[in-house]
Amino acid sequence: MKKIIIIASSTLLTLLTLACVGAFWGYQTVIEYSQTPLSLSEPRELTVARGTSVNQLAQQLADDGVIQDTWKLKWLLKFRPELANIRSGLYEMSPLQTITDLLNDLIAGKVKTFSLTLVEGKTIAEWEQQLASAPHLKMSPEVFVAVLMEQGDDSALPEGKFFPDTYHYTAEADVKVLLTQSYKMMEQELAKAWAERAPNLPLKSSYEMLILASIVEKETGQAHEREQIAGVFVNRLNQGMRLQTDPTVIYGMGERYKGNITRKDLVEETPFNTYRIFGLPPTPIAAPSKASLAAVSKPASVSYLYFVSRNDGTHVFSSTLEEHNNAVDIYQRKKKPVAPVKSPK
Structure with missing residues (x-):
C-alpha cells in the first residue's frame, strides 16, 4: 500500500512538473x-x-x-x-x-487620421473635385452651399468664403464638419484683416476685401510681391481705372478657358471681365490666403499703376503707361529695350 502511495505521489509530482513546464513553455511562447x-x-x-x-x-x-x-x-x-x-x-x-x-x-x-490640404488660389469647383477623391470622406452634393445655409449665409455664393489650410479627419467623417471649420476660419481671418485695414481703402465692405484678396492671390507668383500688387489695384480703384486683370477674365470664361485668352475674350462682356467693367467683379475668383488678405488690408504705398510678368514668377512694376509699354515689349514681345533719347547739348 505504501509503495502504491509513493508511486502515485511520484506520478502526480511528475504530471505537475510537466504541467508547470508546459505552462511555462506556453507562457514564454505566447510572450515571444x-x-x-x-x-x-x-x-x-x-x-x-x-x-x-x-x-x-x-x-x-x-x-x-x-x-x-x-x-x-x-x-x-x-x-x-x-x-x-x-x-x-x-x-x-x-x-x-x-x-x-x-x-x-x-x-x-x-x-487612422487623414489630412486634406485646401490649397490657396483654387476655386470651389477645383476643391469639389479634390474632396470627391479624398479617401474615407463622406461627400454630399452642393456641400459648400449647404454649409453656407447652415451658417446663416443664404447667398448661395461660396467662392472665396472658405479658408485654405490643412485639415484632419477620421474615416467616414462628414465633409461638412471639415468645411464648417474652414468657413469659420475664413470669417475670423477676414474680420481681423478688415478691422486692421489701412485708412482710406477704396473698399466698402469686408466682402469687397475678400474679392480683391482673391485677385491678388491669383496674380501673385512671389510672396514678397503681394503688397505691391495690392497697391497697384488700390491705386487703380482710387483713380477710377479698370483693374484689367487676366485671372478675372479666366474665371468668367469658366470651362471655356483652355489655357489662352484671345482678343475676343478680352472684349466679351461678362461680370468678371475687368477689361470691360469698372471696379471689382461680383464675387471672389478663388480662395485667398491669409497673406493675400493681409496684403489688401495694408497694401504697399507705391505709385505703381501697372505690372507685367517677367515670365519667371516675378513682375516689373511701372508708374506710367510709357514705362509699362516698354516693359511689355521687353518681357512679352521680346523686343530690345528702347534707349532714352538724349537731349542735344
Whole structure:
C-alpha cells in the first residue's frame, strides 16, 4: 500500500512538473509571439467593425495574412485579458508593429487620421473635385452651399468664403464638419484683416476685401510681391481705372478657358471681365490666403499703376503707361529695350 502511495505521489509530482513546464513553455511562447512583428511588407489599413470580438479579430487578421497561429493570440488574451477591450474604427497597421502594439492602439482608439490640404488660389469647383477623391470622406452634393445655409449665409455664393489650410479627419467623417471649420476660419481671418485695414481703402465692405484678396492671390507668383500688387489695384480703384486683370477674365470664361485668352475674350462682356467693367467683379475668383488678405488690408504705398510678368514668377512694376509699354515689349514681345533719347547739348 505504501509503495502504491509513493508511486502515485511520484506520478502526480511528475504530471505537475510537466504541467508547470508546459505552462511555462506556453507562457514564454505566447510572450515571444506578442513581441513578434506583424507579417506586413508595407502599411495596411484595418477596419474593426462595431461589435467585433477579439476572436473574430484574430480570424480576420489570420485571413488577411497579418498573423499566424490564432491560438497564440487567444492564449495571449487569457494571460492579458485587458488587451481584449478593443474599439471599432479604421486603423493603420505597420510592419514595425507587434501584435501587442496593434492591440494597444485598438484599445486606445488610435484610429487612422487623414489630412486634406485646401490649397490657396483654387476655386470651389477645383476643391469639389479634390474632396470627391479624398479617401474615407463622406461627400454630399452642393456641400459648400449647404454649409453656407447652415451658417446663416443664404447667398448661395461660396467662392472665396472658405479658408485654405490643412485639415484632419477620421474615416467616414462628414465633409461638412471639415468645411464648417474652414468657413469659420475664413470669417475670423477676414474680420481681423478688415478691422486692421489701412485708412482710406477704396473698399466698402469686408466682402469687397475678400474679392480683391482673391485677385491678388491669383496674380501673385512671389510672396514678397503681394503688397505691391495690392497697391497697384488700390491705386487703380482710387483713380477710377479698370483693374484689367487676366485671372478675372479666366474665371468668367469658366470651362471655356483652355489655357489662352484671345482678343475676343478680352472684349466679351461678362461680370468678371475687368477689361470691360469698372471696379471689382461680383464675387471672389478663388480662395485667398491669409497673406493675400493681409496684403489688401495694408497694401504697399507705391505709385505703381501697372505690372507685367517677367515670365519667371516675378513682375516689373511701372508708374506710367510709357514705362509699362516698354516693359511689355521687353518681357512679352521680346523686343530690345528702347534707349532714352538724349537731349542735344
